[in-house]
Amino acid sequence: MPFKNRLNDLDSKSWLKFQKSWFIHNPPPRNRKVLRHPAKFPETLAQEFIEFFTKRGQVVFDPMAGTGSALVAALRAGRRAYGIELNPTYAQIAAEVIAEERAQIGEEAPPAIVFQGDAAEAAGFDIPPVDYLITSPPYWDMLHARGAETQKKRRQTPGLDVVYSDDPRDVGNIHDYEAFLQTLIDIYAGLKPLLKPRAYLTIIVKNVKKGGRVYPLAWDLGRELGKIYLLKDEKIWCQDNQRLAPYGMGSAWVSNTFHHYCLQFRNE
Numbered sequence: 001m002p003f004k005n006r007l008n009d010l011d012s013k014s015w016l017k018f019q020k021s022w023f024i025h026n027p028p029p030r031n032r033k034v035l036r037h038p039a040k041f042p043e044t045l046a047q048e049f050i051e052f053f054t055k056r057g058q059v060v061f062d063p064m065a066g067t068g069s070a071l072v073a074a075l076r077a078g079r080r081a082y083g084i085e086l087n088p089t090y091a092q093i094a095a096e097v098i099a100e101e102r103a104q105i106g107e108e109a110p111p112a113i114v115f116q117g118d119a120a121e122a123a124g125f126d127i128p129p130v131d132y133l134i135t136s137p138p139y140w141d142m143l144h145a146r147g148a149e150t151q152k153k154r155r156q157t158p159g160l161d162v163v164y165s166d167d168p169r170d171v172g173n174i175h176d177y178e179a180f181l182q183t184l185i186d187i188y189a190g191l192k193p194l195l196k197p198r199a200y201l202t203i204i205v206k207n208v209k210k211g212g213r214v215y216p217l218a219w220d221l222g223r224e225l226g227k228i229y230l231l232k233d234e235k236i237w238c239q240d241n242q243r244l245a246p247y248g249m250g251s252a253w254v255s256n257t258f259h260h261y262c263l264q265f266r267n268e
Helices: 012-018 043-053 069-076 088-105 119-124 149-155 177-190 217-225
Strands: 022-024 059-062 080-085 112-116 130-135 195-205 208-210 213-215 230-238 259-266
Touching (some): 059 069
Parallel strands (some): 059 130, 130 195
Antiparallel strands (some): 230 259
């Protein structure tokens, strides 16, 4: 019986390859224009997910678009792309990057629009019914942690942001974990009316270490959002090109954490 694919445009071999529950992805160097953003996720990774969960011409949405990684990835995959970004500077950078990408693609480039605003008010934007949502939220308030090595380097480099913004609506500025978690859940729950039935959602997130303990952000999101959407699965994104640091050496177990959880939900 011939392979019938109702989800995407992949052949059976590519479909099977994506089904592995973990993968290694080491992002390429960033474009100079988007270096200002302190925690951008790679277009190359987003494109792999977009090509699995959609067909050409369908609508991809990122409610926390940053400098537009997911939208650029959607354009490269031939999908229509929409995003919302709270920080006006990042929204402007995203618009510029998207315009450049569309110009490179040419006349056949699908539409791609980033709105400047709050994801909590997504229903007020002109976004068509969404086939697939992919996003990566702030990993709580960890960009405020002064001890992080990457943050130290960014503080010493002019023109690079250390945190996303100083906007009180920015969930990355909420310092109470339970309040942060509930706000994030409320935002994602509020997106449900925008999603088509059986549309997939991919949320890329990480558990957080702070003050000598682990806050299981990925697991908490999986549990709580699983009450709103159907939690289908996870893929673990591993990076193997990071430098090891001797955290706790000689006294305590502290891992070098080089993996993220790509949680897959479906709008039932």
